[in-house]
Amino acid sequence: MKHKEARILVVGDNAVDVEQVCNMLRDRYPHVEATTDSNKSDAVFDGIKPQLLVLAFKSLEACERFYLGLYRRSEVIQSLAHRTLLLCDKDSVRRAFELCMQDVFDDYVLYWPLVHDAKRLAMSAHLALCALDQTQALEPLSELATLARRAESLEEQLAQQVKLGRVHAQNVQTTARMAQASVSRAMGGLSERILANGLDDALTVRDASRVEQAFGNLQRESLIPTLEYVVKAAQPVQDWVDTITSELAEPLRASQEMVHRAKMSRPQLLVVDDDVFIRRLLRQVLTSAQYDVEAVGTAADAQLFLATNRPSLILMDVLLPDSNGILLTRELKADQFNVDIPVIMLTGQTEKQVIVESRKAGAVGFVVKPFSRDILLKKVAQHLAR
Numbered sequence: 001m002k003h004k005e006a007r008i009l010v011v012g013d014n015a016v017d018v019e020q021v022c023n024m025l026r027d028r029y030p031h032v033e034a035t036t037d038s039n040k041s042d043a044v045f046d047g048i049k050p051q052l053l054v055l056a057f058k059s060l061e062a063c064e065r066f067y068l069g070l071y072r073r074s075e076v077i078q079s080l081a082h083r084t085l086l087l088c089d090k091d092s093v094r095r096a097f098e099l100c101m102q103d104v105f106d107d108y109v110l111y112w113p114l115v116h117d118a119k120r121l122a123m124s125a126h127l128a129l130c131a132l133d134q135t136q137a138l139e140p141l142s143e144l145a146t147l148a149r150r151a152e153s154l155e156e157q158l159a160q161q162v163k164l165g166r167v168h169a170q171n172v173q174t175t176a177r178m179a180q181a182s183v184s185r186a187m188g189g190l191s192e193r194i195l196a197n198g199l200d201d202a203l204t205v206r207d208a209s210r211v212e213q214a215f216g217n218l219q220r221e222s223l224i225p226t227l228e229y230v231v232k233a234a235q236p237v238q239d240w241v242d243t244i245t246s247e248l249a250e251p252l253r254a255s256q257e258m259v260h261r262a263k264m265s266r267p268q269l270l271v272v273d274d275d276v277f278i279r280r281l282l283r284q285v286l287t288s289a290q291y292d293v294e295a296v297g298t299a300a301d302a303q304l305f306l307a308t309n310r311p312s313l314i315l316m317d318v319l320l321p322d323s324n325g326i327l328l329t330r331e332l333k334a335d336q337f338n339v340d341i342p343v344i345m346l347t348g349q350t351e352k353q354v355i356v357e358s359r360k361a362g363a364v365g366f367v368v369k370p371f372s373r374d375i376l377l378k379k380v381a382q383h384l385a386r
Helices: 015-026 043-048 060-073 090-101 120-137 141-203 208-247 249-266 276-288 299-306 325-333 352-361 375-383
Strands: 010-011 032-035 052-055 083-090 107-112 268-274 294-296 311-316 345-347 365-368
Touching: 010 015, 010 043, 015 032, 015 120, 032 043, 043 060, 052 060, 052 120, 060 083, 060 090, 060 107, 060 276, 083 090, 083 120, 083 311, 090 107, 107 120, 268 276, 268 299, 276 294, 299 325, 311 325, 311 375, 325 345, 325 352, 345 352, 345 375, 365 375
Parallel strands: 010 032, 010 052, 052 083, 083 107, 268 294, 268 311, 311 345, 345 365
Antiparallel strands: none
């Protein structure tokens, strides 16, 4: 991205302050827009699709309220790659630092009262755009990792299908052999009954040897060759099943190597939480730690994602709008393709029963909300290492 072309939106509650911020940025970044109208800010954001959002409210509480509301109302923000820059005064520096360390916002600038370092704002904007460049540069690697994980899923499914195909081929051959033996016994039995009593006087046998010979010829010339043909027809299926794994061995080894490298470079995590802001916060925290993150808000969306993807770890909220995390974890562990995926429960509930039921369902750990960034990353790394 050429920074001269970057789209910047400045939002605040004082028109004079906002215009001052815009003027300090426009010398370097021509495409700077501003709004102080809270009723129109969502539409302005969606229309501009800024790469950098500058929050120029007088209080940090106003910044938090605005951004949380924007994240819940905007149709664009959740999928838009952007950075946030918080302006604060000297009394709010500590709180601004904490919010950025928690990944609620990306960076802050001590702005009020206007300090002697007038270029600091433009430098912070430059650093934010550079960080965005780095994130976007990793997207192809993230896509490659996603494809590799899907290849791993397909590999497992192929192995299951080969196993199933081998069973079916063996069943066909066994059934054909049993049919061959059964027909042979039936023909022999019929021949014996005719020779013994002429089928209760329904037939008169004048030459027993010729009847026996006729049945023997029927078996040898018609029935047995036909059944043997069925057996032989099943043999290519058996041969194919026996050889497909060896024929695909080299592509499968390449797939396994790609999967291994993808996992080593950027493990994929799935976040399942119905709170939009929590999802965004977790995505920022985990992405900053070089994880590839997918975030969904319902159990149905999680199941849809897991149908074609196999994440390295799942962060699961206990309370979901269409189910609950404990039930979803139990269903997940019942699937042989997903049974080994570690699940960490996200919960605001610390009741013993919730913990016990989560453990029984297969969860490996817990993170209590509101969570600590360091504790979260430590637990994720710990269970990924296992």
